[in-house]
Amino acid sequence: MAWTKYQLFLAGLMLTTGSINTLSAKWADFFSAKGCHDDPEHTFSHPFVQAVGMFLGEFSCLAVFYILLCHDKRRPEPKMNTGGSFNPLLFFPPAMCDMMATSIMYIALNMTSASSFQMLRGSVIIFTGLLSVAFLRRRLAPSQWIGIFITILGLVIVGLADFVNGTSESSHKLSDIITGDLLIIMAQIIVSVQMVLEEMFVYKHDVHPLRAVGSEGFFGFFVLSLLLIPMYFIPVGTFSNNPREVLEDALDAFCQIGHQPLILLALLGNTVSIAFFNFAGISVTKEMSATTRMVLDSLRTLVIWVVSLALGWEQFHGLQVLGFLVLLVGTCLYNGLHRPLLAWTRCCTNTENDDGGSQEERERLLDNKPVQTGGDS
DSSP: OOOOHHHHHHHHHHHHHHHHHHHHHHHHHTOEEOOSTTOOOEEOOOHHHHHHHHHHHHHHHHHHHHHHHHHHHTSSSOOOOOOOOOOGGGGHHHHHHHHHHHHHHHHHHTTSOHHHHHHHGGGHHHHHHHHHHHHSOOOOOHHHHHHHHHHHHHHHHHHHHHHHHHTTTOSSOHHHHHHHHHHHHHHHHHHHHHHHHIIIIIGGGOOOHHHHHHHHHHHHHHHHHHHHHHHTTOBOGGGSOSTTOBSOOHHHHHHHHHHOHHHHHHHHHHHHHHHHHHHHHHHHHHHTOHHHHHHHHHHHHHHHHHHHHHTTSSOOOHHHHHHHHHHHHHHHHHTTTHHHHHHHHHHHHOOOOOTHHHHHHHHHHHHHSOOOOSOOO
């Protein structure tokens, strides 16, 4: 069935904003500017400030939810399903997981390339699958187990590509690249815990997705904003790239933004894009299918890689192409994207109409992979 103009718009919006989210965060890392007082010019390395901006974007989804709710109430027959009553603190544990994972990923993004960053995030299906078996007592299909093992192989290939790149012309040190890759994988473990918590405690209450995203953004924004205060006084030595060598120097970040306004543009791009990306992702799942959302998310990795090459942020490596393709196959198998292809093949040889297949496939995907509320998070 051909897509409508609105569906094409949603798909394009998800692909564009999802790519902008990672690229704008990486773009901010390339800027250098003077800090506060007489500090010399130095690179903008403030992952926790960037994470606060990301949560602000998620928090804005809560405002969108109430705007849509008010608009729906003005109709003669309201149609919006707001879900049942629940304790808002249910969102606190997954929000804290989101906060830790996002902060770690922004630290890692300073150490490795944007394409490797996006590719390695595919490792989340490994830990989500294992944790769902352990805590949700879910039985994975054979194709999902195969997808997990293929994804592990893809991660090894991407890591090998980073190793070869780190020993050649890369602007990052080899030790930084390896540390960054390991931090990304560590963050995906936390993300998988977040997804399991959401399915165990949040989604059984039939919470509207925009409300879920916005509520987690609310907790993440205010908690991390408060944590910036003690981070200003915690020394971490050379692990931090700010002049005071503390965990996070928010004042230095604001001073650098004042000296280089383009940094603010990059941060706003990150904040605004994550809000639109969450909205578009939820709408794609509702208007089309979870399968379409997974395909677009995979294409986002390709867009980020191509743009990074075009901007000269990284060099072309054949191993990355192979790693991307292997990760794509693993993701497709885990999320059941091979089933529509097999169904289409059967339809070409069998004229019998089976309308229940697509609905069954959609329900299976939604049952095996809950909607992510984290940002790019």
